[in-house]
Amino acid sequence: MEKVKLLYEGKAKRVYSTPEEDKFIIEFKDTATAFDGLKKADISGKGEANCIISSKIFELLTIKGIKNHYIKRLSEREMLVKSVKIFPIEVIIRNRVAGSMAKRLGLDVGKELERPVLEFCYKSDELHDPMINEDHILALNLATEEELKTIKEMSLETNKILIEFFRKCHLELVDMKFEFGKDSQGNIYLADEISPDTCRLWELGTTTSWDKDRFRKDLGGVEEAYREVKERVINTPIDSKARIFIRLKPSILDAQGSVILNALKSLGFNEVIEVRVGKLLELKMDRKVDEPERIERMCRELLANPVMEDYEWEWIE
Ligand code: 5GP
Numbered sequence: 608m609e610k611v612k613l614l615y616e617g618k619a620k621r622v623y624s625t626p627e628e629d630k631f632i633i634e635f636k637d638t639a640t641a642f643d644g645l646k647k648a649d650i651s652g653k654g655e656a657n658c659i660i661s662s663k664i665f666e667l668l669t670i671k672g673i674k675n676h677y678i679k680r681l682s683e684r685e686m687l688v689k690s691v692k693i694f695p696i697e698v699i700i701r702n703r704v705a706g707s708m709a710k711r712l713g714l715d716v717g718k719e720l721e722r723p724v725l726e727f728c729y730k731s732d733e734l735h736d737p738m739i740n741e742d743h744i745l746a747l748n749l750a751t752e753e754e755l756k757t758i759k760e761m762s763l764e765t766n767k768i769l770i771e772f773f774r775k776c777h778l779e780l781v782d783m784k785f786e787f788g789k790d791s792q793g794n795i796y797l798a799d800e801i802s803p804d805t806c807r808l809w810e811l812g813t814t815t816s817w818d819k820d821r822f823r824k825d826l827g828g829v830e831e832a833y834r835e836v837k838e839r840v841i842n843t844p845i846d847s848k849a850r851i852f853i854r855l856k857p858s859i860l861d862a863q864g865s866v867i868l869n870a871l872k873s874l875g876f877n878e879v880i881e882v883r884v885g886k887l888l889e890l891k892m893d894r895k896v897d898e899p900e901r902i903e904r905m906c907r908e909l910l911a912n913p914v915m916e917d918y919e920w921e922w923i924e
Contacts, residue, residue: 608632608685610905618644619657619804621727628690629790634663635684639804641823643735643789649820654684656833657802660688664769664801670847671768673761675797676788677851679899691788692798694750697728697736698758700766701782705807706820708782716815723766725759730786757795765797768900773808776839803836831879849902851920853911854885858892889923 610623610632618640623632635654642648654862658680663675676688695874702710704718708726725743728736751759764784773780783806786799799805803818810817817836821829855861864882871879887908890902902920 608681610634619654620800625687626689631688631690632681633658633686633688635686635885639819639822639829640862641819643732646823650829650833652830653689653804653833654840656802656837657804658684658686658698660802662802663802663840663845665774665797667845668765668797670845670901671764673765673797674767674794677848688752688798689788689790691790691794691798693730693746693786693788693798694754695730696731696739696749696758696787698762698783698785698787699726699728699782700724700762700785702766702770703779703781705781723763724923739904747814754789760796761797762873765787769801769806772843772845773806775812775847776836777811778808778836778839779811781809783807803833808836847888847892848923849890849892849920851890851902851906851910851918852885853888853889854883855916856913856917859915910922 608625608627608630610878611626612624613621614624614631615622616802621634623634625632635658636648639650639652639653655820658687662677663765665675668675669677676691678687678689701720701724702712704712704719708714708724709716709718713799717850727739727741729739729749730736731757735795741755744755745752749915766780766783770780770782783801785797785801786809788798790794790796806818807820809815816824816826817832820826821832848917856893861883863884868879868882871882890905904906906918906920907913
């Protein structure tokens with residue numbers, strides 16, 4: 608899939624149209640900004656790290672049933688995604704006090720929270736993404752009540768999944784920012800990226816940052832932090848299962864099905880008028896790679912006979 612036209616250039620990413628209307632390509636840049644663009648630098652390897660980290664996380668979320676815009680990774684820094692219209696809202700989820708919450712409420716950084724805190728901000732660089740509440744969102748028609756409910760549920764569920772995943776990477780997920788989008792049919796997808804640019808990640812059991820705070824606060828070791836998170840994420844396997852259904856194409860005579868049909872009729876089950884026999888395979892995987900099309904290849908190259916058989920597959924938990 609090739610890029611057709613640059614649609615949008617942000618601080619850390621470019622978005623391109625593709626020959627297919629319902630797909631975009633996101634290209635991750637090495638540029639980092641903070642404080643609404645006041646601080647800017649190039650961090651070597653950041654684009655690649657964020658693309659690889661986001662891809663694997665979106666894949667994990669797909670397996671866990673969280674609808675998201677990710678289709679596949681095209682290269683080290685390019686991702687193919689569903690074209691969605693982004694809601695002008697940022698969702699922040701916090702599991703511990705840090706950043707603007709610590710400042711705003713005069714709380715100690717690192718204080719544990721009894722439950723996750725969900726905040727909304729209005730996406731506007733000029734206004735510095737001001738915090739808003741649900742009434743603002745509804746009164747200003749930024750999302751409907753039903754959309755807002757879905758966005759909140761998806762955010763909290765994603766938080767639970769990511770806390771667990773990052774813990775396996777020996778990282779604590781302190782807080783993060785999500786963006787959501789809507790397709791032409793009104794389906795809501797988790798969008799944007801999930802990376803050390805959008806999450807605060809601390810070494811488990813400490814307050815050592817492995818995220819963009821190293822750049823924001825001049826802590827040093829910025830490139831190393833992105834590389835380290837990338838390595839840990841790549842090396843943390845996603846346990847997953849795929850269920851594959853293989854059946855004869857409708858045009859192919861199913862001899863085994865006919866035998867079963869006759870046997871059923873001989874037992875008096877005359878209501879059955881056709882039997883088609885298929886195969887069901889369940890593959891349990893311990894994957895460090897993020898390529899769903901490997902399953903496609905398994906089907907095409909071995910499991911199904913593409914001349915005679917159709918196949919479908921899905922992730923199962
Ligand atoms: P805070 O409100 O404490 O500055 O940020 C909370 C969390 O959301 C942090 O993990 C931060 O990285 C993320 N976040 C908040 N606003 C933005 C934003 O405009 N861009 C990005 N990339 N992340 C944000």
